[in-house]
Amino acid sequence: MAGVTDRAFREITREISPALVMTEMISAKALLYNNARTRAMLPPPAEAPPRIVQLFGRDAEEMAAAAQILAAAGMDGVDLNMGCPAPKIVKNGEGAALLREQSRAVAIARAVARAVSIPVSVKCRLGWNAAEADAALHLAPRWEEAGIAFLTVHGRTREQFYGGRADWAAIAAVRAATGLPVIANGDIASPEDARAVLAATGCAGVMIGRAALGNPWALAAVTAALTPGAPAWRRPASAERAATAERHLDKLLAYKGEYIGVREMRKHLAWYLKGRRGAAAWRTAALQAESAAVLREIIRRAFTGEQEPGTPKLYAQYQSE
Ligand SMILES: Cc1cc2nc3c(=O)[nH]c(=O)nc-3n(C[C@H](O)[C@H](O)[C@H](O)COP(=O)(O)O)c2cc1C
Incomplete structure (x- = not known):
């Protein structure tokens, strides 16, 4: 694709x-x-x-x-x-x-x-x-x-x-x-x-x-x-989804560098976030992320459900780092 x-x-x-x-x-x-x-x-x-x-x-x-x-x-x-x-x-x-x-x-x-x-x-x-x-x-x-x-x-x-x-x-x-x-x-x-x-x-x-x-x-x-005889598939826990998304980010950074890697990860992360609580707001944040650090923070928070994306101010703080 x-x-x-x-x-x-x-x-x-x-x-x-x-x-x-x-x-x-x-x-x-x-x-x-x-x-x-x-x-x-x-x-x-x-x-x-x-x-x-x-x-x-x-x-x-x-x-x-x-x-x-x-x-x-x-x-x-x-x-x-x-x-x-x-x-x-x-x-x-x-x-x-x-x-x-x-x-x-x-x-x-x-x-x-x-x-x-x-x-x-x-x-x-x-x-x-x-x-x-x-x-x-x-x-x-x-x-x-x-x-x-x-x-x-x-x-x-x-x-x-x-x-x-x-x-x-x-x-x-x-x-x-x-x-x-x-x-x-x-x-x-x-x-x-x-x-x-x-x-x-x-x-x-x-x-x-x-x-x-x-x-x-x-x-x-x-x-x-x-696949006959294959072990039954088990739905991944949130932590596993988050770890996979973060490894995906790491690979993009390694293969394409930070500038392109961050830009390409935006859409992938928006897709990973589909179906999560507060997904629309998290997706908006992901699509605007300017650094790998912001993407990591979104992955950490969105997949633990620790906190909704919160106010634009919160994100402004990350964006300006
Ligand atoms: C973003 C995107 C990129 C795609 N790029 C290709 C491509 O490069 N080559 C190809 O044969 N099909 C490509 N497709 C079509 C898919 O291979 C597939 O035929 C189509 O999405 C229908 O299958 P699905 O209902 O499982 O998505 C692409 C589809 C999407 C959504």
Whole structure:
């Protein structure tokens, strides 16, 4: 997830759950140009495998060349983004726009699968809009023939963005149209959802997006429920949530420095705070924090329930330190 699944996030979730966490989507073109910021988004050798990088782009040769860079850097898999709905992506014919250019979408998968020996997968939406919601259905067998290893389907069209409900029946139809392992995605937040989507679709697995924001335990709960013989999952106590949020902060500071780390932790902490008593006020404070010390103070207080955020004056005191 762009802006979310960086190294800090991936390491935090792996401490808690064996779920596979991919990188943020990375521009194939930027990787080829050796862009320093893009390079820094790749999992470093020190990170535990599997290290799977998601690429976006629209040129098959560029995507293949970028995948070769990833394979040479020791990555364990390449995922191809054919689902991003963001205007700045689709206006370039990338992400979900590829679902309107099926020959190109297949050519990209084929070129990348031929270029590397590590597994290549595709992540897509159902199609562009309601009138073209069968794009994934038609593409799935063609991607299979092109040599990809698995397919993840978000059960929405591009036009839906994140609105409405994901169409699990449409995912089931894609699953039935291909021998590929298909991973179901969209509106899965709990073990009950995961079991329901697997029953409804016959899919090989589930992918979780938004439910994991500030809540890596969502992944732990689902992986425990779906793994035969795994110990029952137990809800983390407040102290454990606080400790995890603070470790997340520490990792962001270590990997990105204080200025960027603090700014990126703001939104993560706002997500961690969801559902806590006084969450709205704590979130406001988190989103305005100017230092790691303030973020730590919010974590300490919000998760012990020791004190509500209190007056702006109290925070003004921290901000000016
Ligand atoms: C903040 C955010 C960033 C995302 N970035 C990506 C991305 O880089 N690549 C991708 O394939 N999907 C991305 N997605 C979409 C999710 O992977 C997922 O398909 C979508 O959120 C639906 O699943 P959910 O209902 O479990 O959230 C992103 C979603 C969110 C909310």
